[in-house]
Amino acid sequence: xxxxxxxxxxxxxxxxxxxxxxxxxxxxxxxxxxxxxxxxxxxxxxxxxxxxxxxxxxxxxxxxxxxxxxxxxxxxxxxxxxxxxxxxxxxxxxxxxxxxxxxxxxxxxxxxxxxxxxxxxxxxxxxxxxxxxxxxxxxxxxxxxxxxxxxxxxxxxxxxxxxxxxxxxxxxxxxxxxxxxxxxxxxxxxxxxxxxxxxxxxxxxxxxxxxxxxxxxxxxxxxxxxxxxxxxxxxxxxxxxxxxxxxxxxxxxxxxxxxxxxxxxxxxxxxxxxxxxxxxxxxxxxxxxxxxxxxxxxxxxxxxxxxxxxxxxxxxxxxxxxxxxxxxxxxxxxxxxxxxxxxxxxxxxxxxxxxxxxxxxxxxxxxxxxxxxxxxxxxxxxxxxxxxxxxxxxxxxxxxxxxxxxxxxxxxxxxxxxxxxxxxxxxxxxxxxxxxxxxxxxxxxxxxxxxxxxxxxxxxxxxxxxxxxxxxxxxxxxxxx
Amino acid sequence: xxxxxxxxxxxxxxxxxxxxxxxxxxxxxxxxxxxxxxxxxxxxxxxxxxxxxxxxxxxxxxxxxxxxxxxxxxxxxxxxxxxxxxxxxxxxxxxxxxxxxxxxxxxxxxxxxxxxxxxxxxxxxxxxxxxxxxxxxxxxxxxxxxxxxxxxxxxxxxxxxxxxxxxxxxxxxxxxxxxxxxxxxxxxxxxxxxxxxxxxxxxxxxxxxxxxxxxxxxxxxxxxxxxxxxxxxxxxxxxxxxxxxxxxxx
Numbered sequence: 001x002x003x004x005x006x007x008x009x010x011x012x013x014x015x016x017x018x019x020x021x022x023x024x025x026x027x028x029x030x031x032x033x034x035x036x037x038x039x040x041x042x043x044x045x046x047x048x049x050x051x052x053x054x055x056x057x058x059x060x061x062x063x064x065x066x067x068x069x070x071x072x073x074x075x076x077x078x079x080x081x082x083x084x085x086x087x088x089x090x091x092x093x094x095x096x097x098x099x100x101x102x103x104x105x106x107x108x109x110x111x112x113x114x115x116x117x118x119x120x121x122x123x124x125x126x127x128x129x130x131x132x133x134x135x136x137x138x139x140x141x142x143x144x145x146x147x148x149x150x151x152x153x154x155x156x157x158x159x160x161x162x163x164x165x166x167x168x169x170x171x172x173x174x175x176x177x178x179x180x181x182x183x184x185x186x187x188x189x190x191x192x193x194x195x196x197x198x199x200x201x202x203x204x205x206x207x208x209x210x211x212x213x214x215x216x217x218x219x220x221x222x223x224x225x226x227x228x229x230x231x232x233x234x235x236x237x238x239x240x241x242x243x244x245x246x247x248x249x250x251x252x253x254x255x256x257x258x259x260x261x262x263x264x265x266x267x268x269x270x271x272x273x274x275x276x277x278x279x280x281x282x283x284x285x286x287x288x289x290x291x292x293x294x295x296x297x298x299x300x301x302x303x304x305x306x307x308x309x310x311x312x313x314x315x316x317x318x319x320x321x322x323x324x325x326x327x328x329x330x331x332x333x334x335x336x337x338x339x340x341x342x343x344x345x346x347x348x349x350x351x352x353x354x355x356x357x358x359x360x361x362x363x364x365x366x367x368x369x370x371x372x373x374x375x376x377x378x379x380x381x382x383x384x385x386x387x388x389x390x391x392x393x394x395x396x397x398x399x400x401x402x403x404x405x406x407x408x409x410x411x412x413x414x415x416x417x418x419x420x421x422x423x424x425x426x427x428x429x430x431x432x433x434x435x436x437x438x439x440x441x442x443x444x445x446x447x448x449x450x451x452x453x454x455x456x457x458x459x460x461x462x463x464x465x466x467x468x469x470x471x472x473x474x475x476x477x478x479x480x481x
Numbered sequence: 482x483x484x485x486x487x488x489x490x491x492x493x494x495x496x497x498x499x500x501x502x503x504x505x506x507x508x509x510x511x512x513x514x515x516x517x518x519x520x521x522x523x524x525x526x527x528x529x530x531x532x533x534x535x536x537x538x539x540x541x542x543x544x545x546x547x548x549x550x551x552x553x554x555x556x557x558x559x560x561x562x563x564x565x566x567x568x569x570x571x572x573x574x575x576x577x578x579x580x581x582x583x584x585x586x587x588x589x590x591x592x593x594x595x596x597x598x599x600x601x602x603x604x605x606x607x608x609x610x611x612x613x614x615x616x617x618x619x620x621x622x623x624x625x626x627x628x629x630x631x632x633x634x635x636x637x638x639x640x641x642x643x644x645x646x647x648x649x650x651x652x653x654x655x656x657x658x659x660x661x662x663x664x665x666x667x668x669x670x671x672x673x674x675x676x677x678x679x680x681x682x683x684x685x686x687x688x689x690x691x692x693x694x695x696x697x698x699x700x701x702x703x704x705x706x707x708x709x710x711x712x713x714x715x716x717x718x719x720x721x722x723x724x725x726x727x728x729x730x731x
Contacts, residue, residue: 428533429569433623435553436529436563437583437639438590447582451573451622 029088029217034081036060039186042087046155051166059175059185066179072313072342073371073403077247079284084249086187088217144202150195151206154222157193164195168226172255172292172319180251181288184220188253191221196231196262205461207236218249225255227262229295234265236464247310248273252287260295260322265303267460268316269468272308274475277366279338282310289316290346293325293354301328302345303459305468307475310339315373317346320354320382327356332453332468334475335368335400344374344391344405349382349415358389361453364400365476371403378415385415393423394452396445396476446473482507482678483528483647488539490527496537497523499703505647505678512681512689512714515700516722521682522566524700525651528680529563530556543647557583558590562645564636566652571623576635579623580605580642587643608641612668630661637665641672648673649680654688666691686718699725706731 030041039060043053068079144151150161157165175185192208208223227233250272258264266289275282285308291300302316318327329345347356356376364370376387393402406419426448434444449472450457457465488501497520505511515521527534528541530553541548543559551559571579585595596604605619612634624632633653640648650669654662666688673679681692689697689711697713698705701722706729707713717725 424572427569430571432529432531432553433565433569433571434579434583436557436565437579437643438554438557438586439579439582440552440554440586443582443586447574447578448571451571451575451578454573 029085032083032085034060034084034086034187038086042187042189045087046158048158049162052158052169055170055175056186059182060187062176063179063182063186066182068179073369073373073405074311074313074340074342075369076284076311079247079249081183085217086220087189144204147200147203148197149200149202150193152193154188154191154193154224157224161193161195164226165193165224168224168255168257169222170255172257172290173253173288177288180286181253184222184251184253184288187218188220188222191223191252192225192235193223194225194227194233194235196227196233198228199230200228201231202233205234205236207238218251220250221252223252223254225264225266226257227259227264229260229262231259232263234461235267236461237266237268238271238464238467247275247281248283250283250285250287250309252289254287254289254316256291256300258291258293258295258298258300258322258325261297262295263299264291265301266291266316267464268302268304268306269460269464269471270304270306270308270312271471271475273310274308274339275310275337277337279310279367282339283308285309285312285314287314289314290319291317291327292319293322293327293351296323296325296351298322298325299327300325301330301459303328303330303456304332304343305453305456305460305471306331306333306341306343307471309341312339312341312343314343315345315375317348318356319348319350320356320385321350322354323351324353324355325351326354328459329356329358329360330456330459331359332361332363332456332472333370333372334363334449334472335365335370336475337366337368339366339368341369342371342373344372346375347377347387349376349378349385349387351382353384354382355386356388358387358391359455360389360391361456362391362393362402363396363449363452363472363476364393364402365396367399369401369403371405373405373407375407375409376417376419377408378410378412378417380411382412383414385412385417387415387417389417389419391419391421392452393421394449395423395425442473442476445476449473449476482544484540484542485528486540488524488527488541489537490523490534491537492523492534497534497703498527500539501700501703501705503698503705505680507646507676508678509696510679510681510692510694512683512692512694512697513700513705514683514697514714514717516684519700520703521700522651523703525563525649525680525682528556528649529553529561554586555590557643557645558587560646561649562640562643562647563649564633564640564651564653566655568624568627568632568636570625570627572625574623576619576621576623577602577605580639583639584642604642608638608672611641611671612638613664614638629656630658630665633657633661633665634668637668637672640669644674644677646677647679648677649682650688650692651682652684653681654683654685662687663691686714689714701726701729701731 039056043056173181175182196202256264272283272285293300300318306312320327333341333343335341360372362370362372372391378385391404395402404421408417431441431444450469457468483505485501485503488498490498513521614634694711697709699707707725
C-alpha cells in the first residue's frame with residue numbers, strides 16, 4: 001500500500017506539470033472583496049444549486065455578525081477580509097511571468113525530494129492542486145467505483161451526488177460553529193469528497209495534495225468524508241505553498257462522519273510556507289477539523305505533522321457519540337523562527353464506554369511559540385468513558401516558548417481521565433556527545449527530534465512517514481548553534 | 482600523532498589549563514593522573530572540541546593537522562574518540578540509529594558510501610559481543626536506563642565500531658565494580674589496534690593494571706608536573722600525590 005501511495009503522489013506531481021503546460025486553463029481571479037454579490041458569484045461560477053447558495057448566504061450573513069476570536073495564544077497580524085480575492089481558478093502558464101522560483105524554495109524542494117516536474121509546476125504559477133487532484137482522481141475513479149467508493153472534488157460531488165452532500169455538509173461543523181467556519185461556509189472553493197459505502201474497505205490510501213498558489217488570494221477548501229457502516233478508509237493530506245512576502249489566509253473545514261463500526265484514519269503533513277527567518281510572510285492556517293463518531297464501535301484517528309505556516313490555529317476534534325467508539329489524536333507540531341502554533345484537540349465523550357487517546361509532541365525552536373490546547377469533555381451520558389492524554393514539549397534554544405492548556409470538563413463519575421505532560425530540552429551535552437561521535441549538530445537535532453516524535457510518525461502510512469521525517473530535519477535546520 | 486604545546490584553556494573565564502605540553506606517539510598508552518579539579522577532564526574536553534571551553538593560548542596538532550581549527554565532528558572523523566566520564570542519555574534515539582549515523586558520517590568524510598544495512602548489523606553484533614553488551618541494549622535509546630557499567634561498556638563498544646586512532650578514556654573506571662572494570666578494560670585491550678594510541682585519565686592504579694601505560698603523567702593545577710614510566714602510577718597508589726606537589730614546589 002505504501003508504494004502505491006508513493007507512485008500516486010508522484011503521479012499527481014507529474015500530471016500537474018503535464019497539464020500546466022499543455023492545457024490552456026483560463027485565468028480566473030475575481031475582484032478582491034467580500035459581499036453577498038461575491039458569494040453569489042462564487043456559487044454561480046461553480047453552477048451550484050439553490051440550496052447550496054442559500055447555505056453560503058446564511059453562513060455569510062451569520063459571519064457578518066461575528067468578530068474574529070482573540071483567545072489563541074497567538075500574535076495575529078490583522079486580516080483585511082476585504083483585500084482578499086475569494087475565488088481563483090488556475091491561471092494559464094502564459095500569464096505567469098512574474099514567478100521566478102526562489103532558490104531557497106528550489107533547495108527546499110530538492111531536500112523534500114519532490115520531483116522536478118512538481119517544481120516546474122510551481123514555477124508555472126497557479127497550478128491549483130485541487131484541480132490537479134481532480135484529474136488524478138479520474139485515473140482511479142473506475143477502480144474505486146467498482147467498490148462503490150466516491151472520491152472526487154466537492155464541486156463535482158455537489159453536481160453528481162447532491163443528496164449525499166446536502167445530507168452531510170455542515171452536519172459536523174455547522175456554519176455557526178465559529179468565525180472561520182462561517183467564513184469558509186460562505187466562500188469555500190474546493191476540496192475533496194469521499195464516500196465509502198457500507199462494508200467496503202477502501203483498497204488504496206486516498207490522498208490530496210493542497211497548494212496555495214495565486215497571490216493575494218485566500219484558500220478555503222472544504223473536505224467531507226463519510227464512512228458508512230463497517231467501512232474503512234485512510235486519507236492523506238499534504239500541503240505546501242510557495243514563498244510570498246505577504247501572509248496568506250487558509251481557512252479550511254474538514255468534516256468526517258463515521259458510522260457503525262467504521263474506521264477512518266486521517267493523516268496530515270502540513271508544510272505551508274512558514275514565513276522567512278525574520279517572520280515575514282507565511283500562511284495563516286486557521287482550520288476547523290472535526291469528526292463525528294456517530295456509530296457504535298466506530299473509530300477515528302487524526303495524525304498530524306505540522307511543520308509549516310506562520311500561524312497554525314486548529315484543533316482536529318472528535319465527537320464520540322456512538323457507544324464504544326474510539327478516537328485518537330497524534331500530533332507533532334514544530335515551530336521555528338517566528339512561527340506560532342496553538343493546536344491540539346477536543347475529545348467530546350457523549351456515548352457510553354467511549355475511549356480517546358491524545359499524544360501531542362510540541363517542538364519549539366528559534367523565537368517561536370508553540371502551544372498545546374486540548375479539551376476533554378465527558379458528558380453525563382458517557383458512562384465508563386476513558387481518556388489518556390500525554391503532552392510533551394521539546395525546546396531547542398532559550399528564546400522559544402512552549403505552553404500547555406489542557407482543559408477537562410467531566411460530568412460523569414465513572415469516567416477516567418488521565419493527563420501527563422513533560423517539557424525537555426536538547427542539551428549541549430547531548431549535542432556534544434553526538435558531535436564527538438562524528439554526527440553534525442544538524443543531523444543530531446534531526447535524530448533527536450525524530451526520536452522524540454517517533455510515536456506519532458509511526459502512525460503515518462510509511463511513505464508519508466519518510467516525508468515527515470525529512471521535513472522535521474529540514475524545518476529545524478539552522479535552529480541550533 | 483598528538484602534539485600539545487603550551488595549551489591554556491578556560492571555562493567561564495576561569496583558567497583551568499595553564500600550559501600543557503604533551504606528545505603521544507603511535508601505539509603509545511599514556512596515563513594522566515591527578516586529583517579532582519586538576520584539569521584532567523578539561524584536557525579531554527578541549528581535545529575533542531567541547532564548545533564550553535575556550536582555548537586562550539597554545540596549539541594542538543593531530544597527525545599534522547591543526548586540531549583547534551576543526552569542528553568536534555571533524556576531530557572525530559580524523560580519528561579521535563572520547564569515552565565520556567558521564568555518557569549522556571539521548572531519549573528516543575536507538576543505539577542502532579545512532580551508531581549508523583555516526584559510522585556513515587565518518588564514511589562520508591572519508592568519501593565512502595554508507596555501509597549497507599546487513600553489513601552494519603553484522604558489525605554491530607560482532608563488536609557488541611566483545612564487550613559483552615546485551616543485544617537488547619542495542620535496540621534501546623542511547624544510554625537510556627543503562628546501568629553505570631553498561632554505559633561504560635557502551636562507550637568501548639562505540640570505540641570498537643568507529644576504530645579511532647586516538648582514544649581518550651576519561652575516568653572510565655569511575656562507578657565501576659571490579660568485574661565491570663575487568664570487562665571494560667579487557668574489551669578495550671582486545672579492541673585496540675596496535676598502532677592506535679590512548680590517553681587514560683584516572684585517579685587510580687586499578688584501571689592501569691589492565692591497560693599497562695607506557696608513560697604516566699601527573700596533572701596538578703593545570704600543569705603536567707611529573708612524567709615517568711608505569712612505576713610512577715604504583716608510587717602514587719602507595720604514597721598519594723602530596724610528595725609530587727612538594728617536589729614541584731606547589
